[in-house]
Amino acid sequence: MSVMFIATCVALALCFAVGAAAKVSARRPLRGNDTLVSAQGRFELGLFSPAGSSDGRFYLGIWYKNIPGQTVVWVGNRATPLSGVASAELRVSAADGNLELVGPTNASALPVVVWSSNLSSSSLSSSRGSNTVEIRDDGNLVLVDGGNSSTVLWQSFDHPTDTHVPGAWIGENKLTGEYQTLTSWRNAQDPAPGMFTDMIDPNGTSEFFYMWNRSRAYWRSGVWTWKVFERLPDATGSITSYEETSAYRRLTNVITDNTTITRLVLDLTGQAKLYIWVPARQSWQLFWTAPTMQCQVYALCGAFGICDQRSQLPCRCPPGFAPVSEGDWTLSDWSGGCRRSSQLTCAHNGSTADGFLALPNVKLPDESVSVAVAQSKAECESTCQKNCSCQAYAFSAGDVGCTVWYGEIRNLEQLYVDSDVSGSDLHLRLSEAGLQVLHGSDRKKRGRKLWLVFGIPLVGVVALGASVILAWRILLARRRRLARMENEKGSSLAVYSYGDLRAATKNFSERLGGGSFGSVYRGVLKRHKGDNIIQVQVAVKKLESLGGRQGDKQFRAEVNTLGLIQHVNLVRLFGFCPSHDEKMLVYEYMARGSLDRYLFGSGASRSWRERYNIMVGVARGLAYLHHGCQECIIHCDIKPENILLDEDMSPRIADFGMAKLVGRDFSRALTTMRGTIGYLAPEWISGQPISAKADVYSFGMVLFELISGRRNSEGYSAVEAAGSGSSDSWTFFPVWALGKVMEGEVGAVADPRLRGNVSPEELERACWVACWCIRTKRGNGRPWRRSFRRWRAPSRFTRRQFRGLCSTSSRSCNPPGAATQIFLYIVQVMRKHVCRLKLPIQTRRSSHRYVLLSKHVWKSSDDIRK
Structure with missing residues (x-):
């Protein structure tokens, strides 16, 4: 055997x-x-x-x-x-x-x-x-x-081919003259080189281009700033780096976390897409795309093709044209473009039976020739018709005048009334046979006879129908007005129509910013204050990511719930628009903008007192969202951009409640990845259930930035360079700050622009809270990032670490101040059973054991036994 x-x-x-x-x-x-x-x-x-x-x-x-x-x-x-x-x-x-x-x-x-x-x-x-x-x-x-x-x-x-993995590079070998480029697949089933390439600037700069046919750049990375590329993000688990020597210049990604798998792909449609593998879902998660809009890729649809961003398939042929290769189009390869269904009949002597088809509201191609002699649309058309090489023309009564195109026309894009740029009418050349197929000469003759026979009765029917429609619209408007008044009776918020908010924002002309859920516009609304009507500035947020996926009844219920949430450190919600197509929220206007503007802007330097008050205010706002509401509200995107400042520099948390409402048991997992890389808790990638501790992690990252006055993603080398010359190594800033805190060099973490004008006790307390917020520990503790796993918190804390939190000279502690409340709230979230939490505090004279009660009162164990 x-x-x-x-x-x-x-x-x-x-x-x-x-x-x-x-x-x-x-x-x-x-x-x-x-x-x-x-x-x-x-x-x-x-x-x-x-x-x-x-x-x-x-x-x-x-x-x-x-x-x-x-x-x-x-x-x-x-x-x-x-x-x-x-x-x-x-x-x-x-x-x-x-x-x-x-x-x-x-x-x-x-x-x-x-x-x-x-x-x-x-x-x-x-x-x-x-x-x-x-x-x-x-x-x-x-x-x-x-x-x-x-x-x-x-x-x-x-x-390389079409994919860049961490450790690989893109660039130029100066010794051989060879370029390392990413080139897209030809189509979904053919890996042969396609039309789109990602390559370094041949002119010698550090900039990277996405190019069509290696001749036309349609996206730029921006130059290397010695830390990052201006428009290229760092992927999770790796850091983007650029090197240039006498032998080469290239971009690469240094791996920092072998457990995170990422890949950058130059898609066959010309977009670069960064993917992250999520083990919990067993799928690739799209993290970043450039260009962001599909139609921003140059010549995506080939010659004479029209790109339509709002269509299910981005490319289509204009009327009278058909794809050059139907098979390639089914495989998402539109580079072959379109051709006319019937050939032109233009003769070299200028006689022609060709005509023109108008394509309204399109983005005109770049390669054009202006004809100044044409003073009217008819002259412009005649000029193009006499030249057999002329394929299209456009006429504008302004300074542009007559514009004609020769040869193949590329990069056409269909625009709409609400598009960011305005379009023009392009008149595309077609043969007489092609125009007859589209319009039909017989249809014109038959239409004239039908108009004579049915014209007069039709006018009467149209007039009657218009009267009925007008009466129906008046009745419908009245019903809507009554329903709106009924809804406002049971709501703490004002209900606005789409027209009200469009007028208040001047057709959404002044955009303040945008985020994951939509864009924000500035407006002015009339509000009742006692018996008077006053004008107030508001911020109107268009919820572009919701669309019509959420029913009006559910939307009203959830927004009314958010309207009941009022706190001095939360942005107040005034009202909403429940339109099925355009759902909007109306917030109070914060004149000073977001925290990042004052913290990282050029010449920005806030005092330590203002920063410390901001820390306290944000903690209070989070505590209210997590524990003060009927249902726990997890923010999911705490970062400086979502912390607004009022006239008194008091912080207000924005975008709260935009993620899902979950129960107090925190047992439910949020399946949609939200938030911003750099502030995201590790639970988002690992697939663990998302709870209020995710906000605590993000809060800790914000604390580090408030303390240091710099982005955590900038690394620690810049800090050392300022103090000791230079440093070739790169370390995540919170890791470096943690080491300084553990060594007792808390002052080294503070923003050098403060020039030492800080409270040592408050600085030390804020540093420890930031470290606890991003702590990783199995069980109930706040998960640390992987970079911190080698650190172990001391089993007993010294009096120096808890100095100012309570007085051990008496048998009971003083009521906690604002700074202590930060600590108390963070500890509450880090532990499931607050009343059972015991913190040993070691002092020089004697050792006492204190119990944290639910009312935020510190008492010694001797008092409790009594």
């Missing part, structure tokens, strides 16, 4: 060894469906066929090993697919030491070399026949010198 068992184990081991190799060499090629797996099993190399493809095309690719669904991050033979895998193999050439892929193609049934690392003989050593190939855990496929295992001869990171 034991002999059979050992034999079985050996057989299984051999099977696994055949299926997944460790290295590839001249003697050990990778054949057929065999794969090459990285040391820790993160990435896998092998042959694959694109999802949905049925034409038998196979490619050499790298994908994630343990993520469901094949997510390919690199392709070798993009333009030369294999026609089968049975006789295909990946090997190291015994002759020249190159890595090469051999197999059958559509052009040759016999195995041929379809792809190679293509290294010159001068770059290979004499031991080229013993070169080996392996895939590393960062997804990099490397060809290693057989004579020196530390020498990498070729690597896939130097030849």
